[in-house]
Amino acid sequence: MSLKKAVTAASPLALRIVAECPVTKARACDLALPHWTVSTPVFMPVGTQGTLKGITADQLESLGCQICLGNTYHLGMRPGPDLIERANGLHGFMNWKRNLLTDSGGFQMVSLVELSEVTEEGVKFKSPYDGKEILLSPEKSISIQNSLGSDIMMQLDDVVSSTVKGPRVEEAMHRSIRWLDRCIAANKHPDRQNLFAIIQGGLDAQLRKACLNEMTQRDVPGFAIGGLSGGEEKDDFWRMVTLSTDYLPREKPRYLMGVGYAVDLVVCVALGCDMFDCVFPTRTARFGSALVPWGSLQVKQKQYAKDFQPIDPDCQCPTLIKLFFPFLFNEHFSFQLTLMRSVRQSIVDGRFPEFIRTFMKRMFPSPDQYPGWAMEALASVNVALD
Numbered sequence: 387m388s389l390k391k392a393v394t395a396a397s398p399l400a401l402r403i404v405a406e407c408p409v410t411k412a413r414a415c416d417l418a419l420p421h422w423t424v425s426t427p428v429f430m431p432v433g434t435q436g437t438l439k440g441i442t443a444d445q446l447e448s449l450g451c452q453i454c455l456g457n458t459y460h461l462g463m464r465p466g467p468d469l470i471e472r473a474n475g476l477h478g479f480m481n482w483k484r485n486l487l488t489d490s491g492g493f494q495m496v497s498l499v500e501l502s503e504v505t506e507e508g509v510k511f512k513s514p515y516d517g518k519e520i521l522l523s524p525e526k527s528i529s530i531q532n533s534l535g536s537d538i539m540m541q542l543d544d545v546v547s548s549t550v551k552g553p554r555v556e557e558a559m560h561r562s563i564r565w566l567d568r569c570i571a572a573n574k575h576p577d578r579q580n581l582f583a584i585i586q587g588g589l590d591a592q593l594r595k596a597c598l599n600e601m602t603q604r605d606v607p608g609f610a611i612g613g614l615s616g617g618e619e620k621d622d623f624w625r626m627v628t629l630s631t632d633y634l635p636r637e638k639p640r641y642l643m644g645v646g647y648a649v650d651l652v653v654c655v656a657l658g659c660d661m662f663d664c665v666f667p668t669r670t671a672r673f674g675s676a677l678v679p680w681g682s683l684q685v686k687q688k689q690y691a692k693d694f695q696p697i698d699p700d701c702q703c704p705t706l707i708k709l710f711f712p713f714l715f716n717e718h719f720s721f722q723l724t725l726m727r728s729v730r731q732s733i734v735d736g737r738f739p740e741f742i743r744t745f746m747k748r749m750f751p752s753p754d755q756y757p758g759w760a761m762e763a764l765a766s767v768n769v770a771l772d
Contacts, residue, residue: 398537399580399607401639407738410767411631411658414733417639419537420578421477422484424452426639426660427729429651429722430487431455433480441719443482449720450727452484453537455663458530459491459522463515467533475535487663488536490527490569490584492545504544506561524568528581532574540610541569543584548616548623555588558613562586563600570604582641584612585630589622598633608639611659615644620759624657628766631658648725652745653763655729656738662726739769746771 400418407413417424431438431446432455438446446454456476461467473479476486494502494511503510508523527542542565544558566583573581583601587593601609611630614623627642634640639660645651646664654662732741742764750756753772761771 398576398578399639401637403636405734405736407656407733408736409739410656410764410769411628412655412729412733412738413658413660414730415639415660417660419453419485419580421486421537422452424485425727425730427651427655427726427733428453428661429646429726430661430663431719431722432457432663432665438719443480446482446719447484449723451719451723453487454482454484456480456486456488456534456536457491458488458527458534458540459494459511461488461534462491462522462526462530463513463520467530471533471535475533477535485538486534486536487538488531488534488540490531490540490542491522492527492540492543492584504561506564508542524565525572528569528572529574532579535575536579538580538582538608539573540582541566541584543586543612545586545613546588548588548614548618550588551590555586555590556593559586559588559593559597563597566601566604566606570606580607582606582608582610582639584610584643585634586613587626588613589618589626591626591629594626594629595633598630602633602635606638608641609634610641610643612643614642615664620757621762624653624759624763627654627659628657628763634658646722648722649746649749649757649760651722651725652729652742653760655733656742656764656767656769742769743771 398420402416402418403413404416405414412427415426417426417428430453431451438454461470461476470476470479476488477483480486492509494509502512508521508526511520511522512518513520522542524542528539531539541562543562544565546554546558562584569581573579583604583606585594585597585601587595587597611627614626631640640658641661641663642654642659644664645654645659645662651662729738729741732738746756746760747753756771764771
């Protein structure tokens with residue numbers, strides 16, 4: 387059966403494992419979704435309010451992007467789900483023909499913590515736009531996402547900062563499980579919109595395992611690893627990632643939320659993750675820092691004022707050092723997408739461990755500058771760095 391035929395009314399997602407690394411936990415998959423087939427591992431650019439800053443939908447498509455993100459909280463506030471639904475969903479609103487993933491709005495519990503209050507019913511927010519109080523419940527989150535028409539919807543989970551410890555973490559984990567059940571029941575379009583569960587549990591291995599055990603009993607199309615990349619120590623971060631992939635089902639996609647640094651992407655692919663997102667490329671571009679295979683380039687420095695050379699001669703985008711705005715956004719997305727295509731190809735070709743070693747040598751001037759956490763994480767999946 388072809389991937390296209392596999393996406394039926396009963397199952398709007400199909401995952402085919404193309405290749406698995408015999409050394410690490412890395413894998414290359416084809417993820418068939420209603421609007422496109424996504425080649426994983428994949429980095430998903432974030433378009434918070436239905437647009438990606440500094441780049442058009444056509445430009446993003448020309449870079450080979452197969453899936454990008456929208457933000458349920460912000461889009462639900464304005465222009466609102468009714469208007470977007472009349473525009474033929476977020477795809478029509480953005481003029482985007484490929485896949486979309488929408489978050490649940492739950493992350494704003496952390497980013498807008500001063501404006502929010504969590505109860506069993508949902509999250510009460512004071513709107514940053516007009517100050518009005520709104521309630522984002524699991525049912526409301528799914529209702530907005532149904533109107534947006536995204537290919538992948540995220541459950542509303544109880545999000546706490548990754549640096550928080552104690553009873554609040556356990557409370558959030560159990561509530562996320564209960565809210566998952568409410569999200570599943572609220573989904574009006576299970577035939578064309580995939581609902582992903584989000585694994586919580588903070589940095590507590592036992593809580594993570596308990597959440598994994600409960601959520602994997604639900605028949606959802608995919609799983610996300612949440613509650614990380616929020617300021618915790620990298621040693622804690624990678625251990626929670628690899629613990630999660632150890633317990634997640636092989637036949638379903640694994641989405642690591644909020645990860646976008648190049649080293650993090652490569653390491654976490656080795657630990658078994660398929661999908662990633664982060665606002666890092668956009669934020670970095672705004673401050674004039676270009677992403678390159680050897681780290682970053684500060685294009686605002688005087689030495690580049692009259693430099694008309696490409697930022698990276700091997701990059702396919704047309705960005706010159708002098709003309710860094712707005713083309714720097716294009717360069718950043720090109721870098722991330724090209725990196726992930728290279729990672730995938732190395733897995734397919736059976737040379738991913740060699741790719742990792744070459745990547746690290748180019749990223750860091752000398753081995754003694756390799757991050758200790760990355761070396762430990764890679765060693766845990768049988769990759770020793772020189």
